Amino acid sequence: MMSISVLSLCGSVEGTIVVNALPTISADLGGSDLYIWIPNAFFLASITALPLYAQLSNIFGRRIVLLAAVALFTIGCILCGASSSITMLIIARAVQGLGSGGVDTLCETVILDLVPLRERGKYISFVSIGTTLGYTAGPFLGGLIIVKLGWPWIFYLSAILSGISFIMFFCFLKVKHQRGQGLKAKMMRIDFGGNLIFIGAVVAVLLALTWAGPVYKWNDTRIITPLVLGLLGLCAYIAFEWTPRLAPEPSFPRxxxxxxxxxxxxxxxxxxxxxxxxxxxxxxxxxxxxxxxxxxxxxxxxxxxxxxxxxxxxxxxxxxxxxxxxxxxxxxxxxxxxxxxxxxxxxxxxxxxxxxxxxxxxxxxxxxxxxxxxxxxxxxxxxxxxxxxxxxxxxxxxxxxxxxxxxxxxxxxxxxxxxxxxxxxxxxxxxxxxxxxxxxxxxxxxxxxxxxxxxxxxxxxxxxxxxxxxxxxxxxxxxxxxxxxxxxxxxxxxxxxxxxxxxxxxxxxxxx
CATH class of the missing domain: 1.20.1250.20 (MFS general substrate transporter like domains)
Structure with missing residues (x-):
């Protein structure tokens, strides 16, 4: 439970901690026109991976998928702290976001598997201590760390905590999962088509939202086109998922x-x-x-x-x-x-x-x-x-x-x-x-x-x-x-x- 709370804290705090750090990071690494991608690359990557993580956890089991997400998040944190350019930091934030998406949904899923629905609020409340504290305390922690240690330590501290959580999960998290199927049979169950449509649609929408204002005006065709295509793509994703012939095991069931x-x-x-x-x-x-x-x-x-x-x-x-x-x-x-x-x-x-x-x-x-x-x-x-x-x-x-x-x-x-x-x-x-x-x-x-x-x-x-x-x-x-x-x-x-x-x-x- 403690490991899950710590991981939830790391994942949520990384979404908000850069609020106060953005001006400092942008001034240090340059590329002020790309600053908006520092938080948005994280959000984009974490959101696009969510349906896939949920389905993979059903197919391969919660433990191995959660460990992979934690490892990815930890690697992303280290790369962020070591970034020497704005481009490297944006790429590292995307890696970090991919891991955070899995951490975010699977930490809750593990708890949900263990307790009845009526009791879940009590248990989720302790797990969400990390999440809610991260959302609200992120700006404060960002300002404090910048003053005392420098902005790279925003990411290094998260790497240390998530690394400890990885070790604890590896040693102590033992949960049931489906056995008997081979790797090929499990791979055939993955909703590749739906996830590809979903990723393309979400990326298009988030690109439009990222560019709108700082880069192009809202009425610019370079904003309207990806926004409309992305929203249509989300509709296509829903239609695909709700067609049993196309998605026999959908990542977003009707x-x-x-x-x-x-x-x-x-x-x-x-x-x-x-x-x-x-x-x-x-x-x-x-x-x-x-x-x-x-x-x-x-x-x-x-x-x-x-x-x-x-x-x-x-x-x-x-x-x-x-x-x-x-x-x-x-x-x-x-x-x-x-x-x-x-x-x-x-x-x-x-x-x-x-x-x-x-x-x-x-x-x-x-x-x-x-x-x-x-x-x-x-x-x-x-x-x-x-x-x-x-x-x-x-x-x-x-x-x-x-x-x-x-x-x-x-x-x-x-x-x-x-x-x-x-x-x-x-x-x-x-x-x-x-x-x-x-x-x-x-x-x-x-x-x-x-x-x-x-x-x-x-x-x-x-x-x-x-x-x-x-x-x-x-x-x-x-x-x-x-x-x-x-x-x-x-x-x-x-x-x-x-x-x-x-x-x-x-x-x-x-x-x-």
């Missing part, structure tokens, strides 16, 4: 979304990820671009949510196991999330520390409640045979939402700044902020670069950043409202108290 509860909660997962990432990417923008805090100071300012999200998550997991009902927990989580983003839309340069600290506490309640209760609700109407596939679908919705949760708010922020840039009296700064660089420039270092004698110009820019952040949170209010409405769609289904699965712990008499 049964996962054939009931309204699983479908609604998968949509909730996507919306929650968008809202969560948008909030935790743009609170640091507020702290640095409006309050002029350093990256480390920004991380410290996130301490309330970082400290409280874990106990709230554990409490939600225990409550779910005790009452066996997930709809009240979803309603509470979305209500707190909606209140949080609504309150954050009022933040300005005069807001007190007490105000934004209280907002973060409310947000921690919402995040803790939703992070634990969504997956059990997805699986409530489904048979145990779909445990890995449903966990993979959940991880995909969460990861895909993370990309949209960065892209949509960034586009809103840049466009809002562009709309007000003509009020800036300095033509050079006006040009930089109006040309899609506002998100990168919303830092204390940028504000400090403005001559101290020109306080009026500094105040103009802070005011524009403040306005743009308000627009971001208005959009997040709409997403949080949608999440709350989806609670009305799902049904309350009794959570199973027995666990009938072909996987699980291997009996000692059958141990290898």
């Amino acid at each position: 049964a996962i979304v054939s009931n309204r509860t699983s479908a609604a909660v998968l949509a909730m997962t996507l919306v929650n990820s968008i809202t969560m990432y948008g909030t935790f990417y743009f609170l640091p923008v507020y702290f640095q671009g409006v309050l002029a805090k350093s990256p480390l100071g920004s991380g410290i300012a996130l301490a309330p949510v970082s400290a409280l999200v874990v106990p709230f998550a554990v409490a939600s997991g225990i409550l779910l196991s005790k009452i066996g009902k997930y709809r009240p927990i979803h309603a509470l989580g979305w209500a707190c999330t909606l209140l949080t983003v609504g309150l954050c839309s009022t933040l300005n340069h005069k807001s007190s520390a007490a105000a934004w600290a209280i907002f973060e506490v409310i947000g921690a309640i919402g995040l803790g409640a939703l992070s634990i209760s969504l997956l059990p609700a997805i699986q409530a109407p489904l048979p145990e045979s779909l445990t890995a596939a449903s966990a993979g679908s959940y991880s995909f919705a969460r990861g895909f939402g993370a990309v949209w949760g960065v892209t949509i708010p960034s586009a809103v922020f840049n466009n809002a700044v562009k709309g007000k840039a003509n009020f800036i009296t300095d033509p050079t700064l006006m040009s930089r902020l109006a040309n899609g660089q506002a998100y990168q420039l919303a830092t204390k270092a940028f504000l400090d670069s403005i001559p101290s004698a020109d306080s009026a110009l500094r105040n103009q820019i802070i005011s524009i950043f403040e306005h743009a952040i308000h627009q971001v949170f208005y959009v997040l209010v709409a997403f949080a409202g949608l999440g709350l409405l989806l609670v009305l769609v799902e049904k309350e289904i009794v959570l199973r108290t027995e666990n009938n699965t072909e996987f699980g712990l291997e009996e000692s008499t059958n141990a290898d």
Whole structure:
């Protein structure tokens, strides 16, 4: 259990820790026009591998596939820390992301195999301590490590932890898996066609989202074409998977979304990820671009949510196991999330520390409640045979939402700044902020670069950043409202108290 928590921490923290490190890494390695690929290569690689990992774990067993994912993640971490150019770092982040995708979905799947559905919330809450702590504490850890050790140690520390986890899994993880089939028969079961369509579609969508804004305008054909083709590709993937003649053993079975509860909660997962990432990417923008805090100071300012999200998550997991009902927990989580983003839309340069600290506490309640209760609700109407596939679908919705949760708010922020840039009296700064660089420039270092004698110009820019952040949170209010409405769609289904699965712990008499 400890190894799984540590691995979940490593995987999730690598998705957020570079938030504060991006300016430093970009300045050190150069290639500022490629900076966006440092986080996005990780997300792209981790998301595209999810359905394949879920299916491989059913065919070859959880243990060997999880060990391969951990090894890949560890190698990626080492390569990231050793990178001497922006291109090498981007490639290494992709390797790291490939491993993280497997770590993300298989850590949860192993736990799901071991305990009945009703008890899973309690166990997942302890495992998700690593995940939720990584999402919220990543920016703080990134700022601290940069100051104390230098940015390569962001990756080296993860490599050390994941390496220890690999050894512990290798020695102690003994779980059942299907035996008797040869390698050729197992390879024939892999959904190669569906996974190839899925990978191509997701890559096209994420390329469009990565290029939109920093590289090309949203209405450019080089954005519209891959975006449309990618979305059509996802539709083709679904059609392929749901045609038994083409995919006799699909990586995305139709049964996962054939009931309204699983479908609604998968949509909730996507919306929650968008809202969560948008909030935790743009609170640091507020702290640095409006309050002029350093990256480390920004991380410290996130301490309330970082400290409280874990106990709230554990409490939600225990409550779910005790009452066996997930709809009240979803309603509470979305209500707190909606209140949080609504309150954050009022933040300005005069807001007190007490105000934004209280907002973060409310947000921690919402995040803790939703992070634990969504997956059990997805699986409530489904048979145990779909445990890995449903966990993979959940991880995909969460990861895909993370990309949209960065892209949509960034586009809103840049466009809002562009709309007000003509009020800036300095033509050079006006040009930089109006040309899609506002998100990168919303830092204390940028504000400090403005001559101290020109306080009026500094105040103009802070005011524009403040306005743009308000627009971001208005959009997040709409997403949080949608999440709350989806609670009305799902049904309350009794959570199973027995666990009938072909996987699980291997009996000692059958141990290898």
